[in-house]
Amino acid sequence: MSKFKFSIIIPAYNPGYKIHECLNSIKKSINFFKNKNKIIYEILIINDGGNKINIGSDNKLKKKIKLINLKKNRGVGFARQYGTKISKYSFLFFIDSDLIIRSNTLYILYKHFNKLKNVGSIGPIQDYKNFNKDFSSNFVCAKSCYGFEQIRDYVKFSAIRSECCLINKNFLNFVGGWKFFPNAGGEEFELGNRIIKYGKINYLTKRTSYSTYWDNIFNRSRNIILRTSNYLPVFLSKKKFESKGAFATFNQASSAFITLMIIISCILFIKTSFLKIIFVNLFLLNLLIELKFLIFVQKYFEKKTFFFSFLGIFVINFSIIIGFILGIFQLLNSSKFHK
Numbered sequence: 001m002s003k004f005k006f007s008i009i010i011p012a013y014n015p016g017y018k019i020h021e022c023l024n025s026i027k028k029s030i031n032f033f034k035n036k037n038k039i040i041y042e043i044l045i046i047n048d049g050g051n052k053i054n055i056g057s058d059n060k061l062k063k064k065i066k067l068i069n070l071k072k073n074r075g076v077g078f079a080r081q082y083g084t085k086i087s088k089y090s091f092l093f094f095i096d097s098d099l100i101i102r103s104n105t106l107y108i109l110y111k112h113f114n115k116l117k118n119v120g121s122i123g124p125i126q127d128y129k130n131f132n133k134d135f136s137s138n139f140v141c142a143k144s145c146y147g148f149e150q151i152r153d154y155v156k157f158s159a160i161r162s163e164c165c166l167i168n169k170n171f172l173n174f175v176g177g178w179k180f181f182p183n184a185g186g187e188e189f190e191l192g193n194r195i196i197k198y199g200k201i202n203y204l205t206k207r208t209s210y211s212t213y214w215d216n217i218f219n220r221s222r223n224i225i226l227r228t229s230n231y232l233p234v235f236l237s238k239k240k241f242e243s244k245g246a247f248a249t250f251n252q253a254s255s256a257f258i259t260l261m262i263i264i265s266c267i268l269f270i271k272t273s274f275l276k277i278i279f280v281n282l283f284l285l286n287l288l289i290e291l292k293f294l295i296f297v298q299k300y301f302e303k304k305t306f307f308f309s310f311l312g313i314f315v316i317n318f319s320i321i322i323g324f325i326l327g328i329f330q331l332l333n334s335s336k337f338h339k
Contacts, residue, residue: 003038004110006091007169009083010043011076014050015097018213022097027061029106036107042066045097046083049073077180077187080162084177090170096163100131101210108208109166116154120171120200121192123161125151127209128300136217138305139312142297144214147245148206149296157202158243159192164210171200186230189248193238204245217312221319228323229330236331251289252320258286259317286313 008026012019026043033039043061047053047069055065070082080094091113093106105124113122125148130141148155160167162185172178175194178187192202215223224247231248235241241250262282269275287294290313297306 003040004091005040005089006093006106006110006166007083007087007089008041008043008093008095008106009080009087010045010095010097011048011079011083012045012050012053012097013048013073013076013079015053018098019045019053020056021100022095023055023061023065025100025102026095026106028103029101030061032103033107033110037110040089042088044068044083044087046070046079048076048079075180075182076162076185077178080187081178081180084169084172087169090168092167092169092172094162094165094167096212099164099210099212101164102208105164105208105210108205112154112203112205112207113166116201116203118199118201120195120198120202121160121165121167122203122205123163123165124208124210125155125204125206127211129211130214131211132213132216134216135304136308136312137214138301139297139308140217140220141214142301142305142309143293143312143316145300146293146296147249148204149300151204151206153206155204155206155245156243157192157204157246158196159188159246160195160202161204162188162191163212174198181230182226186227186234189231189242189246190234193234217315221315224316224319225323225326228320229327232324232327232331255286255289255313256317256320256324258282258289259314260321262286263318263321286317 010022030039030041041064043065045053045055045065045067047067049070049072053067055062055067068082068086070079084092093109095101109122109124113119116122126145128141128145130138175191175198179190181187195202227247235248241253242248262279265275265278265282269278294306294309297309
């Protein structure tokens with residue numbers, strides 16, 4: 001049996017204790033892999049200009065870890081690309097520092113990368129376990145995990161699963177590598193689109209999964225504003241929405257548009273008798289668009305998450321609206337600059 005050689009690249013920025021849990025899960029996944037296949041590997045932790053990272057005292061894993069400290073915070077895309085540049089091996093696992101992967105994750109991704117046809121990248125689907133104790137993060141978890149519940153094995157996806165994926169290094173370099181967006185990122189959509197343009201497929205598999213500490217709704221809303229503004233040029237380039245389960249779907253855009261209509265109606269008709277009728281109808285239409293998501297929440301999450309979801313839907317939509325407006329201004333300023 002030939003040895004499978006791979007690099008694990010972990011971008012990190014002030015991960016705290018979460019990286020210990022991440023590394024512990026990686027150790028279990030490596031041990032599972034060793035029982036199935038001969039492997040040679042390295043682990044690269046790219047400290048993206050943050051505080052000193054303590055990786056713990058696990059001697060067996062520590063021998064394989066190389067900690068690289070970047071002087072300046074440049075964003076997760078830059079950290080991933082830097083890891084790509086210095087990696088030794090031809091296959092790259094990217095794993096975010098706050099993820100807890102399953103014991104079979106590395107092996108399953110490797111196995112099905114070789115099994116499926118025309119693979120550009122492959123990643124797992126999130127499970128519904130949330131390690132963040134902040135109540136509002138349960139809604140964020142539900143919103144992030146929604147869209148994959150009907151999948152049995154695999155699904156073709158528009159984006160690369162940037163937080164946890166396997167990709168061939170030579171192909172990644174061939175398509176141009178990771179780009180870097182400021183603040184909240186959005187690299188997975190841009191890179192996923194390039195992978196598809198070069199005739200390859202981004203796969204997600206339900207044969208394995210990962211858990212994480214989902215943001216609370218405040219942090220998620222802030223990130224959505226930034227991600228939406230970053231994503232707008234990507235959308236204009238590809239001229240279509242993302243796959244079901246992604247951030248920028250047609251359904252999500254429709255929901256945000258109706259929320260915008262509600263806001264505009266409240267401004268225009270605040271002193272008229274039509275306001276109540278318009279408001280109620282638009283509100284019900286918005287909930288109708290989100291009905292399948294609400295059913296999903298009711299089925300897989302706690303009941304109190306379901307009731308909070310009514311509010312959360314409009315908070316997220318409002319964040320998308322702000323991000324869209326910010327993105328328009330950025331595009332206008334960029335076009336003026338190039339003139």
